[in-house]
Structure formats: structure tokens, C-alpha cells
Amino acid sequence: LSPGLGEGGDFLPPPECPVFEPSWAEFSDPLGYIAKIRPIAEKSGICKIRPPADWQPPFAVEVDNFRFTPRIQRLNELEAQTRVKLNYLDQIAKFWEIQGSSLKIPNVERRILDLYSLSKVVMEEGGYEAICKDRRWARVAQRLAYPSGKNIGSLLRAHYERIIYPYEMYQSGANLVQCNTRPFESEEKDREYKPHSIPLRQSVQPSKFNSYGRRAKRLQQEPEPTEEDIEKNPELKKLQIYGAGPKMLGLGLVAKDKTLRKKDKDGPECPPTVVVKEEPVGPEAKVEPASPRAYLEGKEELRHSPEPCTKMTMRLRRSHSNSQFVDSYICRICSRGDEDDKLLLCDGCDDNYHIFCLLPPLPEIPKGIWRCPKCVMAECKRPPEAFGFEQATREYTLQSFGEMADSFKADYFNMPVHMVPTELVEKEFWRLVNSIEEDVTVEYGADIHSKEFGSGFPISDGKRKLSPEEEEYAGSGWNLNVMPVLKQSVLCHINADISGMKVPWLYVGMVFSAFCWHIEDHWSYSINYLHWGEPKTWYGVPSFAAEHLEEVMKKLTPELFESQPDLLHQLVTLMNPNTLMAHGVPVVRTNQCAGEFVITFPRAYHSGFNQGYNFAEAVNFCTADWLPAGRQCIEHYRRLRRYCVFSHEELICKMAACPEKLDLNLAAAVHKEMFVLVQEERKLRKALLEKGITEAEREAFEL
Numbered sequence: 143l144s145p146g147l148g149e150g151g152d153f154l155p156p157p158e159c160p161v162f163e164p165s166w167a168e169f170s171d172p173l174g175y176i177a178k179i180r181p182i183a184e185k186s187g188i189c190k191i192r193p194p195a196d197w198q199p200p201f202a203v204e205v206d207n208f209r210f211t212p213r214i215q216r217l218n219e220l221e222a223q224t225r226v227k228l229n230y231l232d233q234i235a236k237f238w239e240i241q242g243s244s245l246k247i248p249n250v251e252r253r254i255l256d257l258y259s260l261s262k263v264v265m266e267e268g269g270y271e272a273i274c275k276d277r278r279w280a281r282v283a284q285r286l287a288y289p290s291g292k293n294i295g296s297l298l299r300a301h302y303e304r305i306i307y308p309y310e311m312y313q314s315g316a317n318l319v320q321c322n323t324r325p326f327e328s329e330e331k332d333r334e335y336k337p338h339s340i341p342l343r344q345s346v347q348p349s350k351f352n353s354y355g356r357r358a359k360r361l362q363q364e365p366e367p368t369e370e371d372i373e374k375n376p377e378l379k380k381l382q383i384y385g386a387g388p389k390m391l392g393l394g395l396v397a398k399d400k401t402l403r404k405k406d407k408d409g410p411e412c413p414p415t416v417v418v419k420e421e422p423v424g425p426e427a428k429v430e431p432a433s434p435r436a437y438l439e440g441k442e443e444l445r446h447s448p449e450p451c452t453k454m455t456m457r458l459r460r461s462h463s464n465s466q467f468v469d470s471y472i473c474r475i476c477s478r479g480d481e482d483d484k485l486l487l488c489d490g491c492d493d494n495y496h497i498f499c500l501l502p503p504l505p506e507i508p509k510g511i512w513r514c515p516k517c518v519m520a521e522c523k524r525p526p527e528a529f530g531f532e533q534a535t536r537e538y539t540l541q542s543f544g545e546m547a548d549s550f551k552a553d554y555f556n557m558p559v560h561m562v563p564t565e566l567v568e569k570e571f572w573r574l575v576n577s578i579e580e581d582v583t584v585e586y587g588a589d590i591h592s593k594e595f596g597s598g599f600p601i602s603d604g605k606r607k608l609s610p611e612e613e614e615y616a617g618s619g620w621n622l623n624v625m626p627v628l629k630q631s632v633l634c635h636i637n638a639d640i641s642g643m644k645v646p647w648l649y650v651g652m653v654f655s656a657f658c659w660h661i662e663d664h665w666s667y668s669i670n671y672l673h674w675g676e677p678k679t680w681y682g683v684p685s686f687a688a689e690h691l692e693e694v695m696k697k698l699t700p701e702l703f704e705s706q707p708d709l710l711h712q713l714v715t716l717m718n719p720n721t722l723m724a725h726g727v728p729v730v731r732t733n734q735c736a737g738e739f740v741i742t743f744p745r746a747y748h749s750g751f752n753q754g755y756n757f758a759e760a761v762n763f764c765t766a767d768w769l770p771a772g773r774q775c776i777e778h779y780r781r782l783r784r785y786c787v788f789s790h791e792e793l794i795c796k797m798a799a800c801p802e803k804l805d806l807n808l809a810a811a812v813h814k815e816m817f818v819l820v821q822e823e824r825k826l827r828k829a830l831l832e833k834g835i836t837e838a839e840r841e842a843f844e845l
Contacts, residue, residue, distance in 0.1 A: 153568060153573070153720060155568065155731055156681065156729040156730055156731045157730055157731070158730060159187075159188050159189050159190060159732045160179075160190070161190045161191075161732070162179050162183070162189060162190070163191075164191065165194070166194050169193060169194055169620070170619075171619070172619035172628065173619070173625075173628055173763075173765055174630070176667075176765070177765065179191075180767065183741065183743065184743040184744075185684055187682035187683050187685065187742065187743055187746030187747065188730065188741065188742050188746060190732050190738055190741075191738065191739040191740075191741065192738055192739075193620065193737065193738075198737065199615040199621065200600060200611060200612060200615065201673055202596065202597060202599055202600045203596055203757075204596060205541070208539060209539055210537070210587045210590050210595070211536065211538070212543070212586055212588070212650070213586050213588055214583060215584050215585070215654075215655060216581055216582070217571075217577075217581075217582050217656070218575055221575040221576055221715075221717065222715045223717070223721070224575065224576050224577070224578060225699075225702060226699050226701050227256065227258040228578060229701065229702075230257065230258040230261070231247075231257060231258065234257060234305070234306070234309050236521065237308075237309045237312065238309075240517070240518050240521055241512065241518070242509075242512065248301055248305075250288065250294065250297060250298070250301070251288055251294065253579075254578065255301060257305065259286060260302060261310065263282050264302060264306075267281065267282060270302065270310070273299075274299070279295030279296055279299045282295060282298055282299075283295040308502060312515060312518055312519055471485055471487065473494055473495055473496045473499055474494060474495055475495060475500075476499050478496075484497050484498060486507055486508075486514075488512065488516075488517055489512055489513055490514065490516075490517030490521075491514065493516065495514055536585075538587070540650065543652070543755075544755045546652070547755040548755055550652060550653065554653065555567075559653075559676070559755075560676075564733050564753055567653060567753050567754075568679055570654075571656075571679075571751050572718055574654065576718065582654065584652055584655045586649070586650075586652070586655035586656070586657075586752075587648075587649065587650030587651070588655075589647050589649070590647065590650070591645065591648075592645055592646045593641060595648060597622065597623050597646055597759060598648065598671075598673045598759045599615060599621040599623055600615050600621075601623050602616040602617070620671075622646040622669065622671060622760070623645075623646060623761075625669060625761060625763050626643075626644050626645075626761055626763045627644075631763050632764045632765065632766070632793060632797065633762070633763065635793060635796045636792065636793055636796070638788055638789075640788045642787065643663060643664075643666065643762045643788070644761075644762075646760060647759070647760055647761070648757070648758070648759050649757070649758040649759070649760065650757055651676075651678065651752030651757075652752060652754065653676075653753060653754045653755075654751055654752070656750065657748075657750055658749050659695075659715055659716065659717060659747050659749040660748070660749070661688065661746065661747055663762070663787045664762075664764070664775050664786070664787060664788070664790070665685075665744045665768075665771045665775040666744065666762040666763065666764045667741065667742065667744060667763050667765065668760055668761065668762050669739055669742075670741075670758055670760040671739050671760070672735065672738055672756060672758045673756075673757045673759060674736045674756065675736060675754065675756025675757055676753040676756050677735050677752075677753045678733070678751075678752050679731065679732070679733050679750050679751055680740055680748060680749075681719050681731050681748065681749050682732075682746055682747070682748045683722070683727055683729055683746060683747040683748070684728060684746055685745035687728055687747075688745045688746070688747055690727050691722060691727050691747050694717075694722055694725040694727055695715065695717055698717070698721070698725075736756070745771060765808075769811050769814075769815045770815070772790055772793075773790060773815065773818065773819075775790075776790045791819060792843065794815050794816055794819055795816070795819075798813070798816045
């Protein structure tokens, strides 16, 4: 059980966030009202605002022309700890696949054995040998929450020995001769990191090789090459004689059919993977001895070259016709060439090994493809590809998406969509997100740019005649197109195109579609309005706990952050609020219903999911009280080497240059910021002069 979960691992909902119900008088000054509730609300990180009952903006999207392509979310890949487990399963499956056998994950006590946790517990308990010596397997079973008295310990030992132990030996390099693969230097890692591009805030572009989600492989057998493929491809033809390489592993898991995976049928097919070798040698190809002279030349070369076997055998092999292979192979471990009937040739690098020199030793020469420890190591060490949401293949209208969303939810819970209690959806969401057995997949129309698709609020842009009612809402400060350009708002002073932060984004949700833990760019505020549909469930963490949340996530899933240092900024990581709370992070929740606003405060982490089919709109905004946070954010970005969306200094200077346009409160704040800015700039320039700079030239910032 993860820490902090209730009895039976059930989800315990965090406390509710504050909810405000402004009077009409208060409601008439949006940013004034938000400033007024701030002392209470920012302590929770997020809050909910219910407008007066008769404030009901008409929905302005042209429903018939609204087409979008959603993103695909496989729920258990969103959750950080589950993703680490799935990555481990991918690695260990790859390891066994390379050795030509497919991994079947055993069931213990009617649930799939969590190989990752088993390997971690064994490591924490001092390793396989130590546990065997002290007969502590029962303790391992206990730590994995298995019942006592059923001798499950010895069962776990057997599974560990068979599946994990050989893999762990490779990982530790225990069975490698001089292994000089060097881990990535962090320098290189930093150089590879590209800043996120603003237009897709909730996504990382999928890798080009992804068909429909990289894990689906675990669940489906690879298609066999057809006659036609074999005719077309001479390499395949050659292979026919020797049999193709190992099949892609099926992990022996079957997805529950409640997922959306039915779609896969129309989705792109993976091409069959075929392992092609140069000059495949069947058991019947007789190996002729080479001339003694060639053998000696080879020996000569051994002295000078760091990778003797490979070079020697390669050269000799090229100089003979195919039928004459060389038996001057020597074992990479004992450096002898005797007992050559027990010498095994690696299909990856052409090194040789006695089967009895290997760790663990092999009883006989394996059939099919075999790779040596070094090749297996290299293959398994390749970092998993960066993770992101893939774009779905299917385009929807609002109506067709709604039909898909409603039928999915009704089928899933086996009852009409509005009958499903929100608590049940919430509990089920966190169960699915933590499951390594069930891959439920949903689609989310996230980050749809309102500039292209039109906002859900009426806008007076002269494109069409508005009714008096629409006119009223087109001018309201709570209209998300208006809020960022109100007098007390600061982003309206930036000339550069930062439409990603000034223009609202649209979100079309279905049940379980989720947004991961994140804070806004430049630590700005955000405001979200649910136009219609089923509720959106939110979780929020106050700004004072932001670094604590980041530390907890890094501590619990260091593996993820090693390969993607900027993970949280890429918006692809969920973590169960109960887990965060168990580690001392204060979390609140709320269900935002149609017609309600949710506000997130500067640097307040938030995440959540949709209860069903709905339509939301959100935008960033910045006020006078945000300015100090915005400056701290820039310092933070500098330490992280992260790019900005706009220049904070430009913003301050532009406002300071036209004080008559500012409201009093904002003017005071800008004056204060300008003072800090100038001091900082003086300090930095002085430091440059002290470093010996002799010439400098003024440059127009805009250039």
C-alpha cells in the first residue's frame, strides 16, 4: 500500500478548498475582489468562486464548426510512481527479449506480481545472497503486503531467482569483463534539454516512432511477416531458413476491455520487427579451421587493439568466403580458445564466450539469437524515450466527442452518466492511475487555442452583431478575454506576442481525462471557468509548499527526474494527493461545477481530472501583488536555465515609462520593482567591470 491510503488502499479525499459567493457589488470589480479574498484563498493555493445566480453568459462557440483532435492519455503512465514501475517492466522485458525469451509476469495471491517493488525491497533488505543466507524471504513477502503463514516468501524467492536475478546481475555489471560504458555526463544532459514551447502547455511532443502508445507493445503479439513481405525483402528471405528473431514479448497481460483501446483497430499498425544479421549461421554450417598464418596475424593484432576479438574475427571473416568461418575465436572471459564446441558467438558484437564462463553459466548453447552481457547491458542502459501525450489520430466535433465520452462513461460504470457519484469517479481515477495491470486510455481536448476556435464567451470584435445580452457579457471583467486586459492587470503592457498567456485556452473533457501537477508560466495567476457539462475535480497546493512538493516527487521517483530534469514543467506527472499529504504537503480539493470559476494563485501547484463530458476555458493574468513573485520566478528560471515566455524587465520598464496609464496601486508596486531592478542591474554591471570588461556598447532591447 502506498503511504497515506485508507483501508484497502482506498482514496481519502483531501479537505475542501475555500468557496466564495460575492454579492453583485463585489462581483462588479473582478481583480479588486480577487485581491480582497487573497489573504484567505492563497493559503490553500486554489479557491472557487460562485458568481451571483443570474450571471449566466451565453455559450458563444459555433458548435457546428468546432473541430479538434484530442490527446491520448494512458492513465497509469501519468502517475509518477506507476510510470517508474512500467519503465522497469519495459527494461526487464527488453532484457529477456534480447535473450530470446519473452517475459510472462506471474500472479501471486490473485494479483500480478509487482517486479519493481520486489526488486527494490530485495535491494533494501541487503540483496539476494544476504536474504537467502539469513532466510529472510518471509520478511520480503511481509514488506510487499502479502499475508503471512502461506509460505509466499519462498514463492517470491523462486520468481526473483528466475526473472529478476539475472537482470540485476547485468545491471550491476557483475558478469561483465572490463566494462567501460560511461554514464551520461550531466553537461550533455543539459545540452540536450530543449525549452518547452508555449503553445502546447500540457504536452510533450511524442517521439516520431511512437505508433499508439509505447506500452501497448507489452500487451500485443507482434504481427508475423507475411509471404508478401518476405518476397519483397531479401533479408527476410534469408531469415526464413533460420527463423526470425524472438517475437516481441507479450507480457501475458490482458487489458480489461473497458478501455478505449478498441480504437487501436483503426490506429496505425506497428511494422513487424525482424532481427536481421549479416551472414546468419545455421547449426548446419560447418566451421572450417582457418590457415595457421591467418590465426597468427590475428594473435599479433590482439596485442595492440583494445577490442581484440571483434577486430580480429571481423577481418578474418571478410577475407574468406562465407563457408569458411574461423575457429580462432577465444573466450572473452578466460581468453582461451579450447572447448570450442562450448564457445558461444554473440549476435550483437561477435565476441565469444564459453557457456560455462558466463555468469550465470548456461547449460548448453542456446537456440536462436543470443547476445553477450556487454550488448545486453548497452541495450538495457539506453534511456527510455521522453514521455509525453500523443495526439490522437481522430478528429471530433463537439457533438461526436460528447457521444464518445458519454458512451465510454456509461459503459465503464454500467449506469447513466449523471448517476455516477463524484466520489466513486475520484476513487476509481486514482485506482486506475496506480494500476500496472489495467491500461485505461482516454482522450482530452486540452490546450485548444481560442484565437483559432473562438472563445466560449461572446466577444465584441466586430465580426458579428451581438445581442444586447451578449454585449453585456462581452464587456464583463469576468469574461476571460477581458480579464487579462483590465486596468489593474499587467500583461496588457507587453508588446511582444505572448498570446499563449494573454488569450484563453479551451478544454473539452471526458471522464478521467486529467491535467497533471503544474504551476503557471512566470508563476502567474490562472482563472478557469466551466461553461457547461459534468464537474471538474481539482487539487491545489499553496505556494509556500511548492518546493516541498517538488522535493517529495523527486525523492519518490528519482528515476524519472534523472532522465527529464524539467519533468514538472512539462506537465506530464500526476502523484496521488494522499501520497503527497503523507509526506507533509498540504493539499485541498474541489469539484468545480458548470458556471463556477476556479482561481489558482501564483506558484500554487494544481492538478485534477474531469468527471465527464464538459467544456472549460482558462487564461493567465497578473496583478500588482504578483510582481514580486514574477521577479522571484525569473531568478528561479535562471538557476534552472529555463527559458522565459516574456521579459520581466521589459514589463517593468514599459509600465514605469507610462505611469499615467497605471492605477495607483499598480504604480506604487511598479516603482518598488523598478528600484529593485535598477539596484540589481548596477550590481551586475559592476561585477562585469571588475572581471575586466573594457568596452561596452548600448543596444536597443527590441533589436
